[in-house]
Amino acid sequence: MATNTLSAAFRKIDVDQYNEDNYREDEVADSQSPPAAPDENEITQLLNQGNSLEALKVVLRNAPLTSKNPQVKESALNLTMKVLMSFKSSQVDEAVNSLDVEMIDTLMKYIYKGFEFPSEKRCGQLLLWHEKVYSVGGVGSIVRVLTDHKRA
C-alpha cells in the first residue's frame, strides 16, 4: 500500500458537495403543520397511574419523526425511553402484541436510537424489547429503521 493512502482523512470528505445537480429531498411537505410531539405531562400522568401500555401508544402515535428540531427529537427520545423502562419484563410481550405495524416500526426506530446512547440498565432492557419487536415485525422493521429518512 502506498504511504499516502494510510491516511483515512479522505474518507471524511463530503464529495457530494462538488456535484452540482445533487439529489435534494423535497422540503415542501415539512414546512406545513408542525409535527406533533408527545405531551410530557400526559405521559407522566399515565406512568404514575401505572398505565404503561397506554403511555407507550401515546408516545409512538405522536412520535416527532418528521421534526427537524433536535430538541423536540431528544425530549421525545428521553420520554420514550422512560416509558420503555417502566415496563416489567413480563409485560413486554403483551405490549408488543397490541401494537399495529406502524407503531412497531416506530418503536424499532426508538430502540435503535436508544442503543446509540447506551447505559448499563437501558441496554439490557432494550435488547429484550428488540427481541420481542423483532419477533413481530421481522427483519422488515429493521430494514425500515435503515431506509426511512424520517428517523427517531
Place this chain on the structure above:
Amino acid sequence: MCEKYSFGVHPITCHSWNKDRTRIALSPNNHEVHVYNRSSGEWQLTDVLDQHDLRVTGIDWAPKTNRIVTCAADRNAYVWSPCEDGKWKPTIVFLRLNRAATCVKWSPEENKFAVGSGAKLISVCYFNEGNNWWVSKHIKKTIKSTVTCLDWHPNNTILVSGSTDFRVRVFSCYVKEFEESSATTKWGNKAGLGHILAEFSNSPLGGGWIQGVSFSADGNRLCWVSQDSSICLVDITKGTQVHKLRTEFLPFLSCLWVGPNAIVVSGHDCCPMLYTVDGSGQLQFAFKLDISQKKEAGGLSAMRKFQSLDRQARLEISDTELETIHQNTITCLRCYEGSNGSVGKLSTSGVDGQLVIWDLQPLEKSIKGLRI
C-alpha cells in the same frame, strides 16, 4: 413442483425467454449475454453476445418480432436480430447517456423500447426506417435520481418508472412520428412523449429506493416494491391513493401480476411470495412459493465432524445453507407460462447462479379456498 437449473457459480444478472420458452438469454454477471437452447432437458449454449464492454444490466427478448435488446453499464444498448445460422447480429443504439444504463424493456407492440439509466433519465428508442437507425428520445422531467425499473402499460403508450429518489412516475410515451393516437385511459389524456401523468411517493416517512414496478393486465393497477421491504399498490380507477403494505421480510427486487388480484414478489429473501389484493384494495400475504423444508442433517458422523472442523473450523456445516431453493438474492422474475395477469408458471434467477421455474397451479390447489 418446480424445475431447478444451474448455470455455474456466477450470479445471473437477468434472464429473458423467447416466445415458446425454448431459448433463454442470460448474463453471467459480466459483459456477455449467453443464449441457450433447450432440447430434451439439456441446455446448449448457441451463441455468446459479446459486444458490450461492461457488465450487462438488462435483457429483454421481444416474443413477436424475435429480437433481443440488451443494455449495460457501458451506456449503450444493442438490438440483436437472429441470423439464419442461429447466431445473432448486433445493431448498436446510442442512448446518449453519461451514466450506466440500468434496465430495458420492449413496449407491448415491440416497435420501441425504453432504457432506464443512472443519468436521471429514460431513453425511449424507436427505429427510423429512413436513416436505418435507432433514434433515442429522452424523458428527463422531474426525475431526480437513477431510474431502476420500468414497465409498459398494455396500450403501448404509457410507461411507468421507479427510481432511487423514492418515487414512481407514470409517463406518456406516445411518439407522434409513427404512432396513431390511442384511446384515452384512466391515467389521463394522451400527450407528447415525456408528459408526466402521475407521480407517487413511496412512503410518507421518506426513503426506500423503488426496485420493481409492474402494471396489471388491464393497465389500471400499478404495484411496486421498494427497499423498505414494502409493497405498494395504486388503483387508478379508484383514485391516486397508495395502499402500502409493510412486510416483515427482507426487501423485494421484482414484482409480477400473476392473476387479476394476485402478485408474486421476490428479492433478498430468496423466496418468491404471493400476495393477494382484496376488494378494498389492501394487500394480503397469501403464501410462499418455496415450500421446501430444511434438510435433515444425516447423522453427525465423526468423519463429517472432523472434516467440517478442518475445512471450515466449525462443527455444523448446515448453517451455511438456506432452507430455500435459491441460496441467494433473486434478481430477476419472469413469466414462463401464460401472460401478464394470468401466469401459470414463472421463472426466477439470482445471485446463486440458479434458474428456477415455479408452477403456480399445484400451490393454488393445495391452499384451500385460494383463487389467484
